[in-house]
Amino acid sequence: MVLKWFYVVISLSVITTFCVLTLLCPTHVRTIILRSREISMNVVNTSFVAGRVRYALPAVADPTNRPLRIVYWSNRDIWEFGTVRHTRTCRGKYQCEFILDRSQYFRGDVILVDVHRLRFFGGLPRFRFPHQKWAFFMIESPRRMFTKLKPYEAAMFNFSITYKTTSDLPHPYGKCRRLLPGEPRPPVKNRAFNKTDVAAWFISNCADKDSGRIRYSQELQRYVSLHIYGRCGTYSCTKTEGNYCYEEMLQKRYKFYMSFENSFCDEYITEKLYGVISLDIVPVVLGGGNYSAFLPPHSFIDIRNFASAKELALYLKKLDENDDLYNEYFAWKQDYECGVYLEQFSCDLCAYAHEHRTQKQTIDTIFDFWTEDDCTSVQDFYRGHF
Ligand SMILES: *[C@@H]1O[C@H](CO)[C@@H](O)[C@H](O)[C@H]1NC(C)=O
Ligand SMILES: *[C@@H]1O[C@H](CO)[C@@H](O)[C@H](O)[C@H]1NC(C)=O
Numbered sequence: 001m002v003l004k005w006f007y008v009v010i011s012l013s014v015i016t017t018f019c020v021l022t023l024l025c026p027t028h029v030r031t032i033i034l035r036s037r038e039i040s041m042n043v044v045n046t047s048f049v050a051g052r053v054r055y056a057l058p059a060v061a062d063p064t065n066r067p068l069r070i071v072y073w074s075n076r077d078i079w080e081f082g083t084v085r086h087t088r089t090c091r092g093k094y095q096c097e098f099i100l101d102r103s104q105y106f107r108g109d110v111i112l113v114d115v116h117r118l119r120f121f122g123g124l125p126r127f128r129f130p131h132q133k134w135a136f137f138m139i140e141s142p143r144r145m146f147t148k149l150k151p152y153e154a155a156m157f158n159f160s161i162t163y164k165t166t167s168d169l170p171h172p173y174g175k176c177r178r179l180l181p182g183e184p185r186p187p188v189k190n191r192a193f194n195k196t197d198v199a200a201w202f203i204s205n206c207a208d209k210d211s212g213r214i215r216y217s218q219e220l221q222r223y224v225s226l227h228i229y230g231r232c233g234t235y236s237c238t239k240t241e242g243n244y245c246y247e248e249m250l251q252k253r254y255k256f257y258m259s260f261e262n263s264f265c266d267e268y269i270t271e272k273l274y275g276v277i278s279l280d281i282v283p284v285v286l287g288g289g290n291y292s293a294f295l296p297p298h299s300f301i302d303i304r305n306f307a308s309a310k311e312l313a314l315y316l317k318k319l320d321e322n323d324d325l326y327n328e329y330f331a332w333k334q335d336y337e338c339g340v341y342l343e344q345f346s347c348d349l350c351a352y353a354h355e356h357r358t359q360k361q362t363i364d365t366i367f368d369f370w371t372e373d374d375c376t377s378v379q380d381f382y383r384g385h386f
């Protein structure tokens with residue numbers, strides 16, 4: 001009896017294999033056979049234990065159009081980059097499922113490794129599925145990278161996502177673009193109108209080792225009024241409704257905002273700038289990036305263009321007393337628009353994953369790309385500007 005069934009199964013498979021290979025069987029038969037093969041691959045259930053987590057091996061079947069799964073390997077259970085939850089269709093054709101739960105690691109096609117926080121939750125995954133692509137995801141600067149990757153860990157990544165334009169998938173903090181003809185422009189008006197104070201700065205991290213920005217601001221304060229909000233200063237804005245501190249308080253009251261970075265590295269221009277540049281306030285920038293390469297002309301004031309904090313302070317006072325000169329810093333708003341880059345990121349990542357799904361790539365060592373050689377020391381930065 002058993003033997004008889006054996007022969008039936010064997011001959012059936014020979015027939016069906018033949019008809020699939022030669023494409024001679026009727027379409028509906030082929031579909032059924034292919035589908036059953038896919039299902040049989042899906043039920044493979046080998047599991048293994050890595051650390052304290054048990055993983056099941058994922059389905060091998062990979063029909064080209066199924067949604068890609070992106071697992072955020074982080075101790076955050078929020079997606080910081082926009083409001084995505086679960087599955088989303090991007091650009092009308094790409095589907096991705098965003099998974100914020102590390103224990104779902106085995107389901108991921110792309111593992112978005114939050115390298116900055118790795119040290120808080122036990123490091124990289126301990127097992128790697130051959131089809132998975134690991135992304136080196138980092139938007140802090142190399143100077144402020146506190147996770148120490150071992151050399152073999154630095155060879156684990158397939159692509160990079162950082163604020164650097166040379167990343168496989170660049171993730172800038174913000175973007176500017178030229179307005180198209182016919183797009184609405186903001187009204188031309190006196191943006192100094194009714195402002196009562198000169199300069200403000202919101203800052204919460206008072207460590208000064210990698211930037212000297214607090215010492216610099218204290219030097220500025222000797223010559224011009226600068227209100228420092230937060231833990232490192234004497235002012236506070238605690239109202240949380242909407243975006244009160246920025247939209248109601250900051251831009252209505254002050255003329256200048258200190259967009260001071262925590263370290264000086266090439267292209268490291270953060271939300272400290274992009275979070276305010278769309279407001280009615282002029283950013284004073286202190287950082288290692290080439291701001292002219294990213295921002296519209298005459299949209300910011302760079303401390304590196306002044307021989308000292310005193311000279312910068314005198315310039316701010318001059319603008320404070322001359323509304324025409326001050327308003328020249330807003331002329332660019334007739335031609336450009338700038339803002340933070342958050343919401344688009346998940347879809348850019350989804351599109352990247354789809355467009356590169358068959359591409360093979362290994363980064364031999366991320367340290368060639370991710371290096372403190374991009375950064376300037378505090379002493380070198382201020383040479384001639386303090
Ligand atoms: C796979 O195996 C695990 C552990 O033995 C079990 O808990 C799980 O239900 C199995 N899954 C399937 C789809 O059979
Ligand atoms: C000018 O500022 C004051 C207080 O800052 C505010 O009460 C007043 O409404 C403002 N006037 C206009 C026209 O915006």
Ligand SMILES: *[C@@H]1O[C@H](CO)[C@@H](O)[C@H](O)[C@H]1NC(C)=O
Nearest residue numbers: 288289290291292293294295
């Ligand atoms: C900064 O960018 C501008 C505009 O792209 C460029 O002309 C200039 O040479 C750059 N400066 C440096 C130091 O790279």
Ligand SMILES: *[C@@H]1O[C@H](CO)[C@@H](O)[C@H](O)[C@H]1NC(C)=O
Nearest residue numbers: 155156157158359360361362
């Ligand atoms: C990703 O990188 C790993 C090792 O760094 C490599 O073994 C694997 O083949 C790469 N995967 C792809 C799809 O390129």
